[in-house]
Amino acid sequence: MNDYKITNKFLTVTVTETGAELTSVKANNGGYEYLWQADPKIWKRHAPILFPNVGRLKDDSYTFNGVKYHLPQHGFARDIKWDLIDKSSSKLIFQLESNEDTLSKYPFKFVLQAVYELKNFELKVNYIVKNTDNKKMIFSIGGHPAFNANFKNTSISANQREFDRYTLNGNYLNPSPIGKINFSYAHKISRSDFLNDALILKADKDLTELFLQTNVPDSESDEKQLERSTRIA
Template sequence: MRSIANKFLTIGVKEKGAELCSIRDSGGTEYMWQADPAFWARHAPVLFPVVGRLLNGRYELNGKTFELPPHGFARDMEFSLVEQSEHSLVFQLLPTAETRARYPFEFALNIIYRLNVNSLEISYEVRNNGVERMPFSIGAHPAFNLHGPVDECFLELEKAETLNTHLVSSHGLIRSETAPVLENSSIIQLTETLFDQDALVFMDMKSEKITLGAKHHSRRLTVEFPGFPQLGIWSKPGAPFVCIEPWYGYADPEQPYGDIMKKPGIQYLGAGETFVCTHRISIQ
């Protein structure tokens, strides 16, 4: 585990998956879920080169079939720490024989953590070092502790919105049906049953900031995700955490689409191109 700190926050990141494991404030309060396997044995996996599940766990590329696990392979691989300063960490993942067998592209993935006063900025840099056009998705999956009973906790959006969630099938695929979540409101009240049908998946949210709060707890945690086209919100039913997940991409639909180049929500990089996105976690 690698740690950096300032006078407001201390964070810890593992080399495995370049996974953020801890955010503590100066008073010692822990904001990250501590991976209790009774509920969910992860903290904040990085999702790459896919977000969510593939139909039958496979994808097609130029007539060949490849297999990828849900959320891709980056979360379970050892990253290299390539740079560290007083307030920043840079981790890198490069292709291996194992990744090429499942994802035949010459990528470079950098995960950058920067502390800035009371916030942590997390940047994902994806570079295509190959000569072929490279499809990919990338997303964050941080789990945050609830500082109170579930029914006393809430999520507050930046704007009042009318939102529907895309329903998720029992196989983790995106269904064509939707269900209402908000009607001209900015508050999503957490409940024991909110995630009984899996994650809330938003494709058209206008807000780019969400705050997690609890009725009897003064601290607030805000996630800002400018430019991210999709957002997932998830927990295990009854678990004392919630995940706020900015995505560039999402799980496969139930209907086949053919080659991965046609996958809904997929991103592309040409030869030598770099993609960068940033989200921020702030403690108030």
């Protein structure tokens, strides 16, 4: 398994070829690690790419054109080796193409790319999905990053004022909203937000941006708190 790094004045970023998964986003000043470091006792991943399905299908299966297929929770892209097709000091492009194994689970030909690019104190992540088949392709795609944050001083803000809020019913999404969450002001995260598993929000069709903001140490020996802002969606 190969790991690849990009770096600039502010950050050093590491991505592994398995799943093209982001595994580290570290500040060069002070060495703070922004990304969860995959403690297997809690959660063994860092930031998997979910494709061609986000979430779990009923009985982990579906039928297309009369044929039944099996897909695990969050798809297969996170567990497959991707090809590194372009690399510079500040940019990595990984690619995954359909093959006999993927076609046995998901009967569509595709090319999927993950692009990681550093720009100052910001890491931009883009997913590009190309349909190389002769039929309409059905898919969903998502990021699943986990960040190191402190509940005492972490909040979420957004460019959309209000979201419908949903919850899970067992392994599946409850289709009826349980209420709304208001982002007129930054929403301070607490453990109560996750009593029913994930905090699930319905966004507008237009571009929606969420910002996770937390205070982190400027250095291990310095008690001064340095505010960082990380774009998460």
